[in-house]
Amino acid sequence: MTAISHISTPLLDIAYEEAGPRSGRPVILLHGWPDDARTWDRVLPSLHGAGLRTFSPYLRGFGPTRFRSAATPRSGQLTALAQDALDLATALGLGKFVILGHDWGARAAYIATAIAPERISHCVSLSVGWGTNHSDQALSLRQARNYWYHWFMALERGAEAFRRDGEGFARLMWDSWGPQGWYSQAEFAATARSFANPDWTQIVLHSYRHRWGNAEGDPAYDPLEIRVRSAPVIQVPTLVIHGAVDGSNDQAMSAGREGVFSGPYRRFVLDGVGHFPSREVPEPVAKAVIEFLEHHR
Template sequence: MENTNQKFIETSSLLVAYEISGPDDGNPVVLLHGWPDDVRTWDRILPALHGCGMQTIVPYLRGFGPTRFLRSDTKRFGQLSALGQDLLEFADALKLRSFAVVGHDWGARAAYIASCVAGFGRISHCAALSVGWGTNDPNQSMSLKQVQNYWYHWYMALDRGVELVRNDRDVFTRYIWNIWNPGWEISDDEFDRTAVSFANPDWAEVVVHSYRVRWGLAPTDPTLADFEERLARNPEISVPTLVIHGGADPCNDPSTSEGKQRFFKGNYQRVVLDGIGHFPQREAPMEVANVLVPFLSANNFAIK
């Protein structure tokens, strides 16, 4: 029996909106969207996951869509470790003893972080799209090409960039979608269906903090100090991991996910899709599903 609807559940700081679909008794797979995006990014992938017996759980990240902070005095941090903690608290609230996670962009970073902290058993599979692990350090070395790719990071470090995020978010994000998908023209309808999620009252603050804090330009969340220390102490991931990267990604160059095997103690695979941009799940859903489904179907899930 199929169950498809939007629901809400509380974590320590959020009222998280999410969509759940697929077989009620299916193995749970949490799918996390990125920026600038929302849950609609997975629509073309879900049928393939349902068809192989998986139940999909797709939350809106903090600052997106109907997800809201529980308290007005909570700082709207967009710190990447906060996204990883959100995922684990979300799974706790749903009483998922074990689950797979698939993330794109911000969601990929959250999936890596949660997998690193929680480990294999709690998380059965980790699939990350368009992002390599070990790329969160503000002191990381980068090619000049990647420096150029990150122009929007640097722009949001300026007051005029903040004003753009706050006051012209649809123009800004539509431009991002256009340049990040060089070989694929995205329709206005598809963009508009997702852009409604950027009207969240916390979106701008979460976005600006997320990009500024990555480079030491904003204060970190003090409640995450222990969490961050655990990540820094041991960045190895024991969860079986699949990386899918578009070969023509103009946001995170494919080279940024190369040579990461040393961070993975479990099974590790990396697949590059030739000619595909930053949103492979939207642009090339069949190619993504053809890689993702066998990966998620391999190795029995731990007890739910």
């Protein structure tokens, strides 16, 4: 495992892993929930071999990342995650960079790209479609069923169940979102350590409650919330990779969304793959990313 570095942003002490050629094109990789930076482990060697320099942070509320002040609201808003990513890039002194995200990280990547296209050269999203963040979106019955945990966590009974056994809750998600037997117990345990962050439970509950209008947001992000509510068109080259048997975000959620991208756009659906493509089939994921970046320089 790569050594963990730390860097301060206005709100966070962000823990991150940096690797690859020092002169390489910078890529920020944002993990999702329930996950951490380990999600990229089997993708990174290929990215580094292609000359990419990678920065893999632990999101707010995960692993060694910490809030700098006890007074900062423990918001799990997607706009907050996007701003954290931009703040990280600023702190690292990066110029234009590639942003690659999965799940929560994919939603944050889209938002960061939409609000700061001048800073991001390419956007790569795993398992999420753009324009699927707002609380009044129409959901198919299949997707409403997939999101049962959203609705459960909106209830106090569900929140209490999550507080009581967050790790068990997370394991159930892993079991439900991909083909049977797709992960090892050692792999889950290595990531579950990040769920011991003292803010993890609060961040997770707030994120899902806020997403559907069941919790107030941090007013600091109100301007960003207004900007992204209409799913502004993304201008930079964008690649979407989605598993055909994703048990969280059905692959239909990223289909037919070409109209919200004005730059080059490509979507891959991976047969037999669930919600965690970078873990399940790292080689096809890395190959798709590298080829897309090379083709759209």
